[in-house]
Structure formats: C-alpha cells, structure tokens
Amino acid sequence: MPVTIDARGLACPQPVIMAKKAIEENEQITILVDNDMAVENIRRLAVKMACGFSVTEKEGGVRDIALVRTGATSQTPVDSEAIAADMSCAVVVGKETGPLVVVLSDNHMGRGDDVLGDILIRSFVHTLLQLKPLPDTVICYNSGVKLVVKDSAVLDDLQQLAKDGVDILVCGTCVNYFEIGDQLAAGHISNMYDIAETMAGAGRLLRP
C-alpha cells in the first residue's frame, strides 16, 4: 500500500521536501500537490533519486504524483544540499507574478540635476539590454516619450529592445502634447487604458 502525502496548499519548497523524506522511508509514495512548481520540483527529485515518476491530473488543479524507487536509492546516499539547490522556487514564482514592466516617466533619471539625470537615464536604458530576462514591456509617458524620438541618445537601445521582443508603449497624449508625433522612431502609440492595464498587471514595475 503506497504512502500518501498531502502537500496541497503548501508553498515551495515544502512539497518537494516532504516528497524527498517520504521516498527515503518508503518504496513507493503518492503525493498530492496543487501547483506546477511542486510538480516540476518533484520531477527533478525523481531524476536525482532514480525514482519512477508519474503524474495524474485530478479535479480542481490537484495533481497526484506517484514516485516509485527503482533500486539502489536506499543504499545510495543522496546529497540533500544538491537537491535543495536544484529546486527552483524563485524562477517559477517569478513567472507566476507576472511581467516585468519598465516605466520611463521622465527623460531624466532621478531628481536634482538634469545634466546628471540625462547621463543616468542613458546608462539605464542601455543597461536594460543586458537584463536577463529582458523586460516584457517598456512604457514611456510624460517627458519619457522624448526618449523614443529621432534624435534621442537612447533610440538605438530602445530599437534594439523592440527588436528583441520588448513591447514599447508610448503615451499618445504625451506625444501630442509635446508635438513630436512626426519624430517617433521606436515603439507604438498607446493609450491610458493599455498603459494602466499593463502597469496594473505587472509582476514588477521598474521606474528609474
């Protein structure tokens, strides 16, 4: 009779820790989880511990995972630290918390001195290209829209971001206000509905 562990509702890394403990003590276990992160972590645990792994979808998003020891597991000491290091709570949590949105609300970075603020925003935008993963969306509003016009010092960086798949939303009202509609050279004109929705749906919002 396989031992059944109920890990529903538990946060990472709790389910995988329970699974590890149980499979060390039993030949065969069943563990109930309710999130993808736990499934992935237990799948990796199974590989490390040379266990058979199968997952069955149940109602209400519950997954029923069966682990079966396939042989030498009990005699082979498994490095717990290596397993813990391999369990990724953070990565999946990041995905679940939504997109990374960068808000350029000014064509300077920080307050105090505009000459300095100009250098800083240029460094910031250039550095965005090196972020891993890249932001999902960049939103420009107020004087931030001046960063996407023809003579902007960061135009090449923003164009590269767009080429790399970053969505660049440019506030239409702001472009109209500054009368620079004919100079836009990156991103696409957007409206407050999209801007507010994108900001509200962000997992993380970066504002330099």
Add this chain to the structure above:
Amino acid sequence: MEGQRYIVFLFPSVSYALKAEKILKAAGIAHKLIPVPRHISSDCGVCVRITEDKQQDVEREFLGKVGWDKVVLL
C-alpha cells in the same frame, strides 16, 4: 555596425566624459555614452564608446581639450 569592434575611452570624472561627448558631437563623430562595463574598473561610472576605427580621429579631437585615463577594447 554589426560585427564592428568597439573601444571605450575612460575618464577621470563624469564631467570629463560630458566634455568629451560635446567635442565628439561638434566634430560629428559617432559615439555613445555608456556605463563603464563591469569588468573595467573606473571611478567615473560612464565612458564614451566609439568604433575601433575612429580611435585616432577621436584622440586627435580630444588632444589639448580633454584628458582621458585610458582606452579599452571591448
């Protein structure tokens, strides 16, 4: 510019970098002010990036107008 090699000019301070930028703008030499790459240490956080082939032109422009610490190949 694809595949082009870049060099950066490092300066003793931000104001030097700014002055250098003004000189290059006036001379019409393509350049970019970028953060000093992590692997290069510098007190001043920004540097001027140009394509490698422009080094002599740039040095000629800078001479007598602005000093620099060193030039590093990226």
